[in-house]
Amino acid sequence: METYDAVIIGAGNAGLTAGAALAQGGAKVVVLERHTIPGGCATSFCRGRFEFEVALHQLSGIGTPEKPGPLRMVLDQLGVMEHLTFMPMSDLYHVMIPGKLDILLEPDRARTTATLKHHFPDEAEGIDAFFDLVYRVFGEVIGAFYFKDPDVHRDKYPLYFQYGLKPLQAVLDDHFRDPLLKTALTPYWTYMGLPPSQLSFIDMAAMLFAYIEFLPFHLQGGSQALSTALADRIVQCGGRIRYNCPVARILVENGRVTGVATAEGETIRARQVVSNASKIATYVDMLAPDQVPAAVWGELKRTSISPSAFTLYLGLDQPPEALGISSSTNFILGHTDADMAYARMKDRDIDHRDGMMMTCYTLIDPTFSPPGTSQVALITLKFGDAWLQVPPAQYAAEKYRVADAMLQQAEQVFPGLRTHIEEMEIATPITHMRYLGTPRGAIYGFEKHIKDSPVFLPNQMHIEGLFLAGGWVGGNGFQPTLESGFKTGQAVLRRLEMHQ
Amino acid sequence: MKRDIAQQLEGYQDVLQLVQAAETLGEDFSSERGAVAAYLNRLHPARLSLRVSHIQMETPSTKTFRMVPVDGVLPPFQAGQYVALQVEVNGIRTNRPLSIASSPSQTGYYDLTVKRVPGGLVSNYLLDTIQVGDHLASSAPDGSFVYNPLLHGRRLVFIAGGSGITPFMSMIREVSDRGLDRHITLVYGNRSEDDIIYHDELTVMAARLANLTYVPVVEQPGPAYTGEKGFMTGALIEKAAGNLNGAMVYLCGPSGMYDFCLAELQARGVTARRIRREMFGPPVNVSRSPGWPAGIEEDDHFTVSIVDGPTISARAGTPLLNTFEEAGLAPPSQCRSGECSMCRVRVMKGRVFQPAGVPLRQSDHRLGYVHGCVSYPVEDLEILMEARR
Numbered sequence: 001m002e003t004y005d006a007v008i009i010g011a012g013n014a015g016l017t018a019g020a021a022l023a024q025g026g027a028k029v030v031v032l033e034r035h036t037i038p039g040g041c042a043t044s045f046c047r048g049r050f051e052f053e054v055a056l057h058q059l060s061g062i063g064t065p066e067k068p069g070p071l072r073m074v075l076d077q078l079g080v081m082e083h084l085t086f087m088p089m090s091d092l093y094h095v096m097i098p099g100k101l102d103i104l105l106e107p108d109r110a111r112t113t114a115t116l117k118h119h120f121p122d123e124a125e126g127i128d129a130f131f132d133l134v135y136r137v138f139g140e141v142i143g144a145f146y147f148k149d150p151d152v153h154r155d156k157y158p159l160y161f162q163y164g165l166k167p168l169q170a171v172l173d174d175h176f177r178d179p180l181l182k183t184a185l186t187p188y189w190t191y192m193g194l195p196p197s198q199l200s201f202i203d204m205a206a207m208l209f210a211y212i213e214f215l216p217f218h219l220q221g222g223s224q225a226l227s228t229a230l231a232d233r234i235v236q237c238g239g240r241i242r243y244n245c246p247v248a249r250i251l252v253e254n255g256r257v258t259g260v261a262t263a264e265g266e267t268i269r270a271r272q273v274v275s276n277a278s279k280i281a282t283y284v285d286m287l288a289p290d291q292v293p294a295a296v297w298g299e300l301k302r303t304s305i306s307p308s309a310f311t312l313y314l315g316l317d318q319p320p321e322a323l324g325i326s327s328s329t330n331f332i333l334g335h336t337d338a339d340m341a342y343a344r345m346k347d348r349d350i351d352h353r354d355g356m357m358m359t360c361y362t363l364i365d366p367t368f369s370p371p372g373t374s375q376v377a378l379i380t381l382k383f384g385d386a387w388l389q390v391p392p393a394q395y396a397a398e399k400y401r402v403a404d405a406m407l408q409q410a411e412q413v414f415p416g417l418r419t420h421i422e423e424m425e426i427a428t429p430i431t432h433m434r435y436l437g438t439p440r441g442a443i444y445g446f447e448k449h450i451k452d453s454p455v456f457l458p459n460q461m462h463i464e465g466l467f468l469a470g471g472w473v474g475g476n477g478f479q480p481t482l483e484s485g486f487k488t489g490q491a492v493l494r495r496l497e498m499h500q
Numbered sequence: 501m502k503r504d505i506a507q508q509l510e511g512y513q514d515v516l517q518l519v520q521a522a523e524t525l526g527e528d529f530s531s532e533r534g535a536v537a538a539y540l541n542r543l544h545p546a547r548l549s550l551r552v553s554h555i556q557m558e559t560p561s562t563k564t565f566r567m568v569p570v571d572g573v574l575p576p577f578q579a580g581q582y583v584a585l586q587v588e589v590n591g592i593r594t595n596r597p598l599s600i601a602s603s604p605s606q607t608g609y610y611d612l613t614v615k616r617v618p619g620g621l622v623s624n625y626l627l628d629t630i631q632v633g634d635h636l637a638s639s640a641p642d643g644s645f646v647y648n649p650l651l652h653g654r655r656l657v658f659i660a661g662g663s664g665i666t667p668f669m670s671m672i673r674e675v676s677d678r679g680l681d682r683h684i685t686l687v688y689g690n691r692s693e694d695d696i697i698y699h700d701e702l703t704v705m706a707a708r709l710a711n712l713t714y715v716p717v718v719e720q721p722g723p724a725y726t727g728e729k730g731f732m733t734g735a736l737i738e739k740a741a742g743n744l745n746g747a748m749v750y751l752c753g754p755s756g757m758y759d760f761c762l763a764e765l766q767a768r769g770v771t772a773r774r775i776r777r778e779m780f781g782p783p784v785n786v787s788r789s790p791g792w793p794a795g796i797e798e799d800d801h802f803t804v805s806i807v808d809g810p811t812i813s814a815r816a817g818t819p820l821l822n823t824f825e826e827a828g829l830a831p832p833s834q835c836r837s838g839e840c841s842m843c844r845v846r847v848m849k850g851r852v853f854q855p856a857g858v859p860l861r862q863s864d865h866r867l868g869y870v871h872g873c874v875s876y877p878v879e880d881l882e883i884l885m886e887a888r889r
Contacts, residue, residue, distance in 0.1 A: 036832060036841055036842050036843075036844055036887050037841055037844065044861055044863075045841075046839070046841075046859035046860070046861065047644060047859075048772070048859075049772070049859075051859075051861050051862060083866065152505050153505075153508075154508055161508055161509055161510060162510050163510075164509040164510070165509050165510060165511040165512065165514075165515050166510070166511065220862070221861070221862035221863040221866075222862070222863075224861050224862075224863050225862065225863040225866075227863075228861075228863040228864075228866075228867060228869075229863070232867055235884070241886050242886060242887070242888075243886050243887035244831075244832045244842075244887040245887075280529050280532050281536070284529055284530055284532050284533045285532075285533055285534065285536075285537075289530065297528075297530065298523055300526075300529045300530075301522070301523055301526040301527065301528060301529070302519055302522035302523045302526050303522070303526070304522075304526070304527065317771065317772060317773045367862065388539060392542045392543045392575060392576050393576045393607070395543060395576065396576070396578050400648070400649050400650060403650060404649075404650050407650065418650070418651070420773070421650075421651055421773070422772055422773040424648060424650070424651060425644070430539075430543065433536055433539070433540065434540055434543075434544055437536055438536070439529075439532050439535065439536055449518075450515055451515050451518040451519045451522065455505075455506040455509065456506065456515065456516075456519055
């Protein structure tokens with residue numbers, strides 16, 4: 001029987017950084033992954049002459065060597081930076097409502113505010129005040145939490161205590177009148193899956209601050225390059241990765257973790273287990289109900305499952321310029337009503353009421369698709385529930401029907417797109433469920449409601465030796481999940497030292 | 501975060517009420533136990549358990565095996581998709597991707613048509629050994645050689661070689677069953693008249709359906725043969741299908757056919773966007789592929805040491821995956837054509853030959869990941885097999 005210091009379930013972002021931190025720290029570690037390639041969401045697939053990026057859109061937290069972001073520091077510590085080529089994006093985003101709004105913002109505070117003031121001259125004062133607040137609030141968050149101030153109190157961090165639990169919409173309404181301006185400032189709500197009326201202002205401040213100060217990045221070779229580099233680091237440091245090795249159960253004896261059992265029936269012993277599977281899979285599927293403390297059921301019950309996504313991956317036989325694509329990150333919206341867009345996420349259909357993102361990284365990285373071509377992804381958030389109702393026999397037809405509707409929306413802005421598609425792959429919430437194993441194909445873990453932020457729902461250990469890492473127990477997206485795994489790996493290392 | 505900090509945040513009490521309400525009214529996720537697996541099992545089961553219900557002799561060298569589920573129902577598939585049939589022959593555990601030839605509207609069975617490959621391990625085993633009532637396992641249907649209603653339009657040209665007819669048979673049967681408005685020209689090449697699979701059914705369907713044109717082409721016909729002869733040239737395809745401009749051209753057949761037909765199509769201005777080709781396994785005589793290193797014969801052998809595993813001898817002209825299987829190692833695999841990524845292994849030392857066009861990820865190049873099914877040893881190798889059972 002194999003015995004390890006730590007077993008990691010799943011080679012997603014957090015599983016890989018946890019594994020790399022542990023292997024590098026000298027722990028005997030094995031990562032068990034059910035697919036044959038590392039990455040989870042952070043992966044790619046090939047069709048024809050194209051390699052398609054699955055999930056990474058704008059990597060945050062990298063910054064420059066002179067002004068490194070927190071993720072660059074983590075990747076540096078894990079020894080993978082030297083193998084990766086990061087390319088800064090010149091655009092923050094291009095946001096459009098055909099006929100009504102068309103604004104391109106840059107990752108630069110002065111230029112972004114100037115552009116917004118140019119489009120909304122009557123709101124110049126509010127624009128300055130809003131960005132001032134974003135920077136000051138987030139400055140307080142960094143001081144209090146990133147630098148771990150031992151003495152956090154109201155006098156020192158007044159804005160944090162005032163705004164910490166405020167929804168974004170309230171702050172927008174305090175500063176602006178024009179709904180178009182509010183929309184122009186907030187398309188990133190889709191990166192967290194909750195509309196401004198429900199999203200925390202602090203979360204939006206964090207995204208704006210991070211993308212403007214540390215720039216959005218693309219990675220040569222896509223997110224698979226990062227996953228592969230992290231997996232390689234684990235192996236180079238003496239750790240092991242076993243692919244095609246799904247975990248069926250987490251083993252618990254006398255209230256403490258003792259290892260895992262694979263789907264093949266093999267037992268792997270370890271005193272520490274890090275689960276990068278969803279919180280629901282971890283507690284509901286991999287443990288027996290009587291092994292799970294009551295507190296966990298309470299935690300699960302108060303939360304709700306995030307949306308999944310409907311995505312079209314397109315390989316086009318023309319370069320971006322020939323298709324009228326001039327920006328790498330485009331939000332194509334039909335209106336300013338984010339609450340309606342959120343409500344629409346429960347429906348399978350796609351029409352003008354749904355917003356979508358269209359990305360084209362060929363503009364930044366010519367190696368992203370073959371010469372003379374472009375790679376484009378069209379994404380809209382959709383909850384998985386409605387897709388679970390599609391009978392299997394109708395699934396393929398439904399996939400094409402909705403893809404057609406999505407292309408129609410995209411062609412409003414990029415006419416003729418369809419006539420240049422050489423390769424197309426369609427991912428529905430079911431596709432995400434298949435490859436991620438998450439309930440309803442959720443891609444952001446639990447919904448990031450203010451009531452479920454770490455203030456109210458910290459990532460606690462409920463079974464001795466069982467750690468959870470990733471988007472189900474913290475922030476979603478690449479930077480948060482990569483950092484979550486790294487921190488978890490360090491926490492496991494501290495425990496291992498304690499036991500020695 | 502410390503609770504006392506939280507309590508001082510403005511609005512704390514209001515949010516706390518939401519928490520309490522959710523704890524009372526929220527969803528009970530204990531009912532999710534097994535839900536993901538149960539749903540996926542209807543659409544993409546990990547493994548199918550099949551029984552041979554009927555065997556049809558198609559040609560002297562070809563049989564169709566009708567496969568029914570041992571229990572439950574078969575998952576749906578799109579015409580053109582394949583299953584990887586698992587077999588154990590002479591103690592070697594391996595599999596072969598076989599396109600489903602029956603129509604997707606026929607949900608009770610999959611027809612799998614197998615043609616004898618001279619010296620082939622699996623085809624000979626299936627044709628000579630498998631009987632009605634035998635049980636076999638397979639993967640679920642997979643593959644992207646399918647009709648895309650958003651892009652492919654109404655005029656389709658199918659170019660098939662030998663057993664490459666099978667995915668087209670499924671597509672044609674679907675068009676016939678469902679009365680679909682697609683106009684199909686099938687150009688079907690074979691060595692001799694005897695090799696033509698489904699000839700009678702295709703002839704009858706083409707006579708019945710105004711939207712199906714069937715043109716068999718025989719390379720070395722007997723004296724009584726009156727149809728199209730020789731190779732499937734661009735001129736012949738155009739003669740059968742009319743102007744290729746605006747048509748979607750699909751190819752499925754041996755690698756020699758691709759080399760020839762793709763050049764013919766390109767010469768007629770058919771763009772990459774209008775050509776779909778099925779991955780059809782490793783090349784037959786790999787040493788004739790462009791780029792094969794000079795001075796190495798297919799029968800040369802190299803030493804392959806598996807990290808934390810055995811050291812084995814590997815023939816240059818045999819895909820690494822087959823060598824692994826012969827050695828009793830069974831890495832996962834499915835498409836055996838370099839497409840599905842299941843059999844990826846890492847070359848730590850040494851060099852392998854990979855035929856042109858094998859899809860690799862950018863990041864695979866840096867670390868030496870290759871698809872074992874389309875990689876050939878041309879030096880001594882050290883291999884990291886991370887998906888070994």
